[in-house]
Amino acid sequence: MDYFLTEQQMMIRETARQVARERIVPVRAELDEREEFPWEVIKACAAADLFAIWVPEAYGGLGGGILDLCLCVEELSRACAGVAVSYAASALGTIPIVLFGTEAQKAKYLPDVASGRRLGAFALTEAGAGSDAGGVQTTARLDGDHYVLNGTKQWITNGGDAEIYTVVAITDRNRGARGASTFIVEKGTPGFTFGKKEIKMGIRSSSTRELVFTDCRVPKENLLGKEGQGFIVAMKTLDKSRPGIGAQALGIAQGAFDEAAIYSRQRVQFGHPISSFQAVQHMLANMAIKIEASRSLIYSVARYIDSGAKDYSKESAMAKVFPSDMAMEVTTDAVQILGGYGYMRDYPVEKMMRDAKITQIYEGTNQVIRNVIGLAIIKDFAKRAQV
Amino acid sequence: MKIIVCIKQVPDTVHVRINEKTGAMEREGVPAVVNPYDLYALEEALRLREAHGGTVAALTMGPPQAEAVLRDAIALGVDEGYHLSGREFAGGDTLATSYALAKGVEKIGEYHLVLCGKQAIDGDTAQVGPELAEHLGLPFLGFVRRVRESGAGRIVVERMTEDGADVVESTLPAVISVVKEINTPRLPSLKGKMRARSFKATTWNAEALGADEARLGFAGSPTKVVKIFHPEARRGGEMLTGEPAEVAARLAEKLRSLGVCR
Numbered sequence: 001m002d003y004f005l006t007e008q009q010m011m012i013r014e015t016a017r018q019v020a021r022e023r024i025v026p027v028r029a030e031l032d033e034r035e036e037f038p039w040e041v042i043k044a045c046a047a048a049d050l051f052a053i054w055v056p057e058a059y060g061g062l063g064g065g066i067l068d069l070c071l072c073v074e075e076l077s078r079a080c081a082g083v084a085v086s087y088a089a090s091a092l093g094t095i096p097i098v099l100f101g102t103e104a105q106k107a108k109y110l111p112d113v114a115s116g117r118r119l120g121a122f123a124l125t126e127a128g129a130g131s132d133a134g135g136v137q138t139t140a141r142l143d144g145d146h147y148v149l150n151g152t153k154q155w156i157t158n159g160g161d162a163e164i165y166t167v168v169a170i171t172d173r174n175r176g177a178r179g180a181s182t183f184i185v186e187k188g189t190p191g192f193t194f195g196k197k198e199i200k201m202g203i204r205s206s207s208t209r210e211l212v213f214t215d216c217r218v219p220k221e222n223l224l225g226k227e228g229q230g231f232i233v234a235m236k237t238l239d240k241s242r243p244g245i246g247a248q249a250l251g252i253a254q255g256a257f258d259e260a261a262i263y264s265r266q267r268v269q270f271g272h273p274i275s276s277f278q279a280v281q282h283m284l285a286n287m288a289i290k291i292e293a294s295r296s297l298i299y300s301v302a303r304y305i306d307s308g309a310k311d312y313s314k315e316s317a318m319a320k321v322f323p324s325d326m327a328m329e330v331t332t333d334a335v336q337i338l339g340g341y342g343y344m345r346d347y348p349v350e351k352m353m354r355d356a357k358i359t360q361i362y363e364g365t366n367q368v369i370r371n372v373i374g375l376a377i378i379k380d381f382a383k384r385a386q387v
Numbered sequence: 388m389k390i391i392v393c394i395k396q397v398p399d400t401v402h403v404r405i406n407e408k409t410g411a412m413e414r415e416g417v418p419a420v421v422n423p424y425d426l427y428a429l430e431e432a433l434r435l436r437e438a439h440g441g442t443v444a445a446l447t448m449g450p451p452q453a454e455a456v457l458r459d460a461i462a463l464g465v466d467e468g469y470h471l472s473g474r475e476f477a478g479g480d481t482l483a484t485s486y487a488l489a490k491g492v493e494k495i496g497e498y499h500l501v502l503c504g505k506q507a508i509d510g511d512t513a514q515v516g517p518e519l520a521e522h523l524g525l526p527f528l529g530f531v532r533r534v535r536e537s538g539a540g541r542i543v544v545e546r547m548t549e550d551g552a553d554v555v556e557s558t559l560p561a562v563i564s565v566v567k568e569i570n571t572p573r574l575p576s577l578k579g580k581m582r583a584r585s586f587k588a589t590t591w592n593a594e595a596l597g598a599d600e601a602r603l604g605f606a607g608s609p610t611k612v613v614k615i616f617h618p619e620a621r622r623g624g625e626m627l628t629g630e631p632a633e634v635a636a637r638l639a640e641k642l643r644s645l646g647v648c649r
Contacts, residue, residue: 007584008581011577011580011581012577015574015575015576015577015580018574018575019574022574023574044574047573047574047576048574048575048576048577049576049577049578049579050577052577052578053577062577062578
């Protein structure tokens, strides 16, 4: 399929594909096995300017849009979703600065983000605040020229390895959803420590840790947006980043499909390659259909966002839910086509199946995201009823 | 430090086909790439620039489409690209090629170091580097696997040998050829590719170089290709198995019977 990409977009895809093929594929099994943060690969991504994609040109970036970012995430995920999420989490953690940062904040942080010298991370989730983001307990109290942060963030991707964190904390509990604010917190700030690295089912090379704030004093100028805008910052960021999770799922599925298609032509049973059997052909056909449908949806939504659309929560949610459910199905089928070999760690598809699962869970479970879509539909129809 | 890297466009060996009748390599429709050994030379030049500052220029000789390797070099971070192109360069052997490259290096002018890959994967002669040094009247350090020190008019390198390595010091300017053990070449970057998109090489023909045309191309090449052929595939040898002493005895007997030894 030709998606009529721009020259820059094709260049991004080609560059990310080369990094994936030459630097990620050879090490992915080992990274997964050892649960090791992929620093070498991250450096290769940085050298190839992949971290510059979402940063405005004025700060050393390429000024690319969501589609540009999705193309890169898709290619990296096709090789290894663990690496890709470490990359994408840096985007998630720093897009708030791009969207809401002051001139001074952008000038201070974005050049290092674009060069890949420092990674970003986004910290919203807590033990009691998952799908219910309103349950955030971490507090930020203004004290002179500083905010004092107390509380614990949970399951933060790039936690411990990133240097720049955007952290959502409650500044005024009485104001409900308008009582949260977002802060830029740098690694090394006194009172900011990390919990142990979590052991996960998939995306095992990525790091997931607790962020612990104990009377952590953050300079007042690190407030992102206005006080009380915390959830707006978070929701606007997630609306932008959700197609990226879709792209991750898409890449994982494409990678698994490629393995299954190649294997089906090599594996001989009953005297014929299994690709000659209709049962297998129909599986491959269904996988290909679902992958292409997801790609079309993700690219269309990303283009819609890049066109300057105002409200795209529903579309962006769709571009996360559909591809992530699809990736779970396609990777499961890929393991099925490889049969016993697929179940073994010697082949990459079992890892892809483990990796795919998280895309249905993080950045909003597919259930809570269906709520977002459902609510938007009801709003649309309520408006129509008034006319 | 001003560095010149000589690079060559070669057919991508992954896709090479041999014409069964003529025995010659079919270049038509085969993707072309930067000679892999030259990528190590480019990488080392870029690392020396990162360490000492300065500029890196890439120099190539070849038909118009060879400009693509200069664009690849720009995408890797090279500053300038020079292209020696014209019918008069066609059909050159290593002597004519190294003469042309030497004229190109002189025309670029100021430089401290010339880097080459140890050999090209199509011709496999490993002669152009040393010949280039001869034409320029410069010291040549071949098969370099590590640059230990450089700067202030001198360089210390490790030359790979069959038994290990020599540590050699030389004055600058000098010509160096590198082996693949020296580094891991970087991949092209997005910003580099964007620069490469608008890049135009400085192109020189023989006249612009002030080169003696009789020493260029086919006319300037004492080497004549007599025949190109497929080497015959090696047949599997005879395997002797058993106890070492017994195998040795049988081997000696076999060699005697073949008249190889007495």
